[in-house]
Amino acid sequence: MADITNTGANFVPTEARPAPLAVRPGPLTWLKENLFNTWYNALITLIVIWALANWIPALFDWFVTSALWEAAPADACREVAGACWAFVYEKWRFILFGTYPFEQQWRPGAAVILFIGLVVVSCFKPMWNKSLLVIWPVGLVVCWILLSGGILGLDYVPNNLWGGLPITLMLAVIGCLLAFPVSIALALGRRSNMPIIKAFCVGYIELIRGVPLITVLFMASVMFPLFMPEGLTIDKLLRAQVAIIMFAAAYLAEVVRGGLQAIPKGQYEAADSMGLSYWQSMVFIILPQALKITIPPQVNTFIGMFKDTSLVLIVGIFDLMFTMRVAINDLEWRAYYIEGMVFVAILYFLFCYSMSKYSQWLEGELHRGHKRL
Amino acid sequence: MTDHVHSGAGLPGPSAPTPKTAPKTNLLYSEKFRAIIYQVVLIAVVIGVGFFLVSNTLANLAARGINSGYGFLGVRAGFDIGEALIEYTNDDTYGRALLVGILNTIKVAIFGIVLATIVGVIMGIARLSSNWLVAKFASFYVEVLRNIPLLLHLFFIYGLLINILPRPRDSWTLLPGVFLSNRGLKYPVMAEDPIWLWIIIAMLAGAVGAYFVARRADRIQAETGQRPRTLLPSLGLIFGAGFAVWLIGGAPTAVNAPELRGFNFQGGQSLSPEFLALLLGLTIYTSAFIAEIVRSGIQAVNYGQTEAAKAVGLNPGNTLRLVVLPQALRVIIPPITSQYLNLTKNSSLAIAIGYPDLVSVGNTALNQSGQAIEIIAIFMTVYLSLSLITSLFMNWYNGRIALTER
Numbered sequence: 001m002a003d004i005t006n007t008g009a010n011f012v013p014t015e016a017r018p019a020p021l022a023v024r025p026g027p028l029t030w031l032k033e034n035l036f037n038t039w040y041n042a043l044i045t046l047i048v049i050w051a052l053a054n055w056i057p058a059l060f061d062w063f064v065t066s067a068l069w070e071a072a073p074a075d076a077c078r079e080v081a082g083a084c085w086a087f088v089y090e091k092w093r094f095i096l097f098g099t100y101p102f103e104q105q106w107r108p109g110a111a112v113i114l115f116i117g118l119v120v121v122s123c124f125k126p127m128w129n130k131s132l133l134v135i136w137p138v139g140l141v142v143c144w145i146l147l148s149g150g151i152l153g154l155d156y157v158p159n160n161l162w163g164g165l166p167i168t169l170m171l172a173v174i175g176c177l178l179a180f181p182v183s184i185a186l187a188l189g190r191r192s193n194m195p196i197i198k199a200f201c202v203g204y205i206e207l208i209r210g211v212p213l214i215t216v217l218f219m220a221s222v223m224f225p226l227f228m229p230e231g232l233t234i235d236k237l238l239r240a241q242v243a244i245i246m247f248a249a250a251y252l253a254e255v256v257r258g259g260l261q262a263i264p265k266g267q268y269e270a271a272d273s274m275g276l277s278y279w280q281s282m283v284f285i286i287l288p289q290a291l292k293i294t295i296p297p298q299v300n301t302f303i304g305m306f307k308d309t310s311l312v313l314i315v316g317i318f319d320l321m322f323t324m325r326v327a328i329n330d331l332e333w334r335a336y337y338i339e340g341m342v343f344v345a346i347l348y349f350l351f352c353y354s355m356s357k358y359s360q361w362l363e364g365e366l367h368r369g370h371k372r373l
Numbered sequence: 374m375t376d377h378v379h380s381g382a383g384l385p386g387p388s389a390p391t392p393k394t395a396p397k398t399n400l401l402y403s404e405k406f407r408a409i410i411y412q413v414v415l416i417a418v419v420i421g422v423g424f425f426l427v428s429n430t431l432a433n434l435a436a437r438g439i440n441s442g443y444g445f446l447g448v449r450a451g452f453d454i455g456e457a458l459i460e461y462t463n464d465d466t467y468g469r470a471l472l473v474g475i476l477n478t479i480k481v482a483i484f485g486i487v488l489a490t491i492v493g494v495i496m497g498i499a500r501l502s503s504n505w506l507v508a509k510f511a512s513f514y515v516e517v518l519r520n521i522p523l524l525l526h527l528f529f530i531y532g533l534l535i536n537i538l539p540r541p542r543d544s545w546t547l548l549p550g551v552f553l554s555n556r557g558l559k560y561p562v563m564a565e566d567p568i569w570l571w572i573i574i575a576m577l578a579g580a581v582g583a584y585f586v587a588r589r590a591d592r593i594q595a596e597t598g599q600r601p602r603t604l605l606p607s608l609g610l611i612f613g614a615g616f617a618v619w620l621i622g623g624a625p626t627a628v629n630a631p632e633l634r635g636f637n638f639q640g641g642q643s644l645s646p647e648f649l650a651l652l653l654g655l656t657i658y659t660s661a662f663i664a665e666i667v668r669s670g671i672q673a674v675n676y677g678q679t680e681a682a683k684a685v686g687l688n689p690g691n692t693l694r695l696v697v698l699p700q701a702l703r704v705i706i707p708p709i710t711s712q713y714l715n716l717t718k719n720s721s722l723a724i725a726i727g728y729p730d731l732v733s734v735g736n737t738a739l740n741q742s743g744q745a746i747e748i749i750a751i752f753m754t755v756y757l758s759l760s761l762i763t764s765l766f767m768n769w770y771n772g773r774i775a776l777t778e779r
Contacts, residue, residue, distance in 0.1 A: 034503070034505035035504060035505055035506060037504075041504045044507060045504060045506055045507075048506045048507065194408045196412040196415060196416060197411060200419070207753070210714075210756060210760040210761070211718065211756045211757060212718035212719065212732070212752075212756060214722070215732070218749055222745040223745045223746055223749050226429070226746065227426045227430055229429050230429075230432065230433065230436065307521075307523070310522040310524045310525065311524060313524070313725075314724060314725060321522070321524055321525065325528070337532050338532070341529050341532070344525060345521050345529075348521050348522055349517065349520045349521055352521075353516065356520065
């Protein structure tokens with residue numbers, strides 16, 4: 001016993017170790033840790049470097065150094081070994097705006113900028129309030145006036161002359177915008193206690209999600225005219241737009257349902273115990289939370305729809321993909337299809353990539369208030 | 374005051390005497406009654422719209438002289454189909470033409486799912502690689518490919534296949550007997566012989582045997598803790614059975630190889646450029662999505678699991694194979710199922726490059742016969758059934774690998 005009490009007196013603290021040197025890894029350490037940390041990684045690194053060394057210069061040469069970078073007739077392109085960007089100089093107006101009257105093409109150009117502006121403005125959190133309910137209808141009406149004309153001294157341009165980027169943007173943006181309220185109704189219906197309404201919503205959502213977009217577009221283009229009374233014809237573009245709205249609604253409905261399911265049951269019970277009616281509890285308690293957490297997946301659905309609008313070319317709508325196809329089928333420029341496709345691919349990529357980055361950023365942003373360590 | 378306001382809604386206030394029976398309220402405030410009303414209205418609207426559409430359709434069909442019904446399926450189709458898994462000539466019926474289309478859809482979907490899974494898993498793991506170059510390359514692959522519409526992938530690949538590949542005469546010889554040209558990929562097959570069917574049956578029987586070998590190994594492992602070797606006996610059963618039947622059948626070795634005659638190849642089997650373009654496009658596009666799913670699935674597994682695996686001395690390969698992937702699979706399977714469904718549905722883009730899938734064949738049939746409603750109904754039924762079969766299979770698989778808790 002005595003030993004134990006005595007030990008305290010003999011206690012000598014050990015010398016503290018010196019603080020580790022603050023070593024910033026140099027480039028060699030970085031290389032060693034990230035590229036050559038094991039023998040097989042070193043091997044893979046060497047193979048990748050070898051492949052890149054073979055490919056990158058060739059691609060760069062084709063795209064940049066050997067390419068023709070100025071407006072020139074198609075014959076001039078035969079003399080260069082690389083890409084013929086003269087094709088893009090020649091065709092970009094057609095690819096972007098289709099057969100819209102040439103002198104009037106500032107109008108679809110302005111409409112595109114307005115469209116993009118509307119979407120960009122709606123991306124900022126401070127804008128998420130009732131002002132959007134004013135900005136959007138006004139913006140869309142202005143777009144419509146710009147494209148269609150007929151008033152304010154603008155010449156009337158029938159919509160069979162519209163084409164290219166405005167059509168693609170219109171189909172995607174208006175498609176998702178109008179699909180949104182439908183999708184909320186479908187999602188609420190799917191979670192409803194009323195068996196017939198539930199069955200109807202489940203049936204609709206699963207039917208649309210089970211079939212390819214092409215069949216829905218075919219339905220709109222060949223089957224729909226049969227459904228309408230004799231003499232009543234509905235514009236081709238409008239039919240494709242309705243098909244896209246119907247299609248997007250089913251996918252968005254599943255996203256919204258995910259959000260509704262993620263809301264804790266306590267929120268529903270709390271709303272009930274406050275004496276709120278079903279609609280009051282949905283509008284004031286549940287939907288604001290559910291829609292907020294589903295914004296990132298909604299953006300992803302929108303990206304998917306934006307890419308899928310390219311399918312309308314199969315039913316003969318003049319979207320960006322269709323104008324590109326027409327441009328590369330020009331006999332004189334036929335050999336330069338790769339340049340045309342690369343141009344359109346870059347356009348699609350810019351739109352989709354920026355939206356997906358936005359969705360990733362937003363996810364972090366929206367979770368800020370909920371994060372717990 | 375409060376009583377007064379609330380009494381209209383049927384809610385007694387705090388000072389109201391408790392009623393012996395439920396207060397008589399307007400029927401309109403009854404939830405049950407409202408539910409019935411809503412549903413009756415919905416049914417009425419559906420029936421009304423349905424009646425309107427059907428009557429219009431019947432009138433339109435009568436005006437255009439189109440007979441509705443599926444009788445046209447028995448009529449001679451009269452158009453050719455580029456590639457078919459079953460015998461088909463233009464003298465066959467619409468029904469058979471559509472069947473050819475369905476089989477072509479299934480063919481490209483199955484190959485696409487297998488290839489996209491392989492490429493996607495490799496790319497997903499590569500994105501998490503400790504090798505900086507590999508990880509960057511994989512994220513470049515994913516980000517670029519999934520942000521470009523599939524249709525553009527298809528046009529691009531098809532354009533390259535048709536324009537850059539040489540004519541059959543100067544085709545590239547990938548392997549002895551395997552030629553790649555702008556007419557597609559030609560490869561040799563074993564000459565037709567009934568024995569090959571029996572060999573397949575024998576190998577399937579061998580596979581059943583291998584299953585029992587694995588069951589026995591499980592039992593012995595449970596009893597003794599030692600697992601007998603199963604790999605060699607299983608392979609032996611499967612290939613031994615096939616080899617034995619091959620020997621019994623007289624060991625046929627005749628090969629049906631492609632040969633260049635005139636402007637094109639004769640003999641052998643071929644994959645058309647349309648099929649190759651569609652398969653490559655679907656594989657590349659879907660693999661980018663699968664890679665993301667695999668990456669997030671692996672990241673969802675707690676890092677402690679990897680550390681624990683290292684602590685018990687597993688090497689990185691075994692850590693991934695035995696510890697991380699089995700747990701990641703539970704997260705990965707549901708979203709990957711929907712990618713498989715997307716791939717199957719996206720195969721309908723075949724029509725844009727002329728591969729004769731269901732939609733492409735159906736579209737020709739539709740333009741010839743005018744039977745729009747019937748053919749679109751067939752499209753929907755077939756895709757819904759394919760979706761259903763895929764989901765049933767994947768749900769079964771998901772149930773098998775799901776975490777079994779006490």
